[in-house]
Amino acid sequence: MPTEAITALVLIVVLVLGVNIIARRYGYDVGGIAVVQCRRGHLFTTIWIAGASFKSVRLGWVRLQRCPVGHHWSLVTLLKEADLTDEQRRLAAEHRDGPIP
Secondary structure: OOHHHHHHHHHHHHHHHHHHHHHHHOOEOOOEEEEEEEOOOOEEEEEEEOOEOOOOEEEOOEEEEEEOOOOEEEEEEEOEHHHOOHHHHHHHHHOEOOOOO
16 A cells, blocks of 8 residues: 555544544534434434444535435434433434434
């Protein structure tokens, strides 16, 4: 593997780890199952790994993803676990998207 490719790979790994650490410090649950909200207000859970996605298009802190509640494509945002009520957590847990991040 060329030196440039190794350098690029190391930079990508460091960037992804850095983004995950910063997101966790701000109270976001990244790197696992997280509660998200679509633009129509639907809550659901998804696998959210900063820097990785196979079933959505990453657009900074939002993702273009299929909403399993309303069965539509929408921009979804990650919600802080501490800001959610028990009812919101329950509603989100009832609606999960597919298992691929």
